[in-house]
Amino acid sequence: MREGKREPARWIFSKELRETTVIEENTxxxxxxxxxxxxxxSIGRRILFAGKVTNQREDEKSIRLTVSDPTGAFYLSFFERDFNQNVKRQLEKIELNQTVTVMGRVSHYTGEDGKILFNINPELIYETDAESMNFWNARTAYLCRRRIMRIKEALKKPDISTGVLTASGSTEDEAEGILKSIKAYPNYDYTKFEEVLTSLLFNQQISQNINIAKDGILEFLSSHVDPQGIKYEEIVNELLKKGISQNEVDEALNVLGHEGDVFEVSLKRYRKI
Structure with a gap:
């Protein structure tokens, strides 16, 4: 790390940090x-991540949060003795089930079973929206896949060097991390991580389609007014023209009903509220 230059925060999923077993000590x-x-x-002390607040505890000495992303959970702690009271004010605004973006320093300790456990000391935390969360998931998944791809390529060449990796498009940080991780994790199963990423992006696409379906349903019901409600089959046929599946229409109708935007007038007939 260059002197005087602040270390960048690594974009990371919980699974990647949770499966980390190597800590480097540098002077x-x-x-x-x-x-x-x-x-x-990934090498560093600081990370950036996003997720939903699934647990929250506060007492006179500390504020603790659990923030869950699609692959697991991060554990955050802020203590009264910490000098950054601005972070405390940010934490006090956060509520359970909110989606947040967090940047923080990683600390670790070893459990009784010898496993390394991690805690995040937040430097910045703020509420974010679903669109930003989807962007973060997609971007972080891209970075993970990029590193996995380059690790797999490097494994095919036992004599590969940092220079070769940077010449092929890796940054110096990426190249250093790739070579170190290959030595430190010789038996790591990258396929399982890739499966998690594929599932995450697939579910995110479904979520995006449901949002499109919601907008399409509301638009269709607004332009087709019937006191008795619009038939379910008509809604499905209209959305199929836009590439939305029947299952996604069903899910969107359930969400709209829960949110109070659509009312089921009678069996399989719907009206916009």
């Missing part, structure tokens, strides 16, 4: 710094 001046080395080659 900076008179201080010893711990840095995580993940199976996918």
């Amino acid at each position: 900076e001046g008179e201080k010893m710094r711990s840095m995580f080395l993940t199976p996918l080659g």
Whole structure:
């Protein structure tokens, strides 16, 4: 790490950090710094992630949050003795089930079973929306896949160097992390991580289609007014023209009914409220 340059925050999923078993100890001046080395080659002390607040605890000495992304959970702690009271004010605004983006420093400790466990000391936390969350998921998945692809290519060439990796498009940080992770995690199963990424992106696409279906249903019901309600079959046929499946229409109707935007007048007949 160059002196005077702040370390970048690594975009990371919970699964990647949770499966990390290697901590590097580096000396900076008179201080010893711990840095995580993940199976996918991320090296650092700071991370950036997004997720939903699934647990929240506060007492006189601390504020603790659990933030879950599509692959698992991050655990955050802020203590009263921490100097950054601006972070405390940010945390006090956060509520259960909100979607948030977090940047923070990673600390670790070893459990009784010898497993390394991680805690995040937040430096920044703010509420985010579904669109931003989807972008974060897609971008982080892309970065993960990019590193996995380059690790697999590197494994085919035992004599590969940092120079070869950077020449093929990797940054210096990526190249360093890839070579270190190959040595540190010789038996890591990248296929399982790829399966998680594929499932995540597939579910995200379904979620996006449901939002499109919701908009399409509301538009159709607005332009086709009938006191007795519009037939379910008519709604399905209209949305099929836009590439939305019947299952996605069903899910969208359930969501719209729950949100109070659509009313089922009688069996299989719907009207916009």
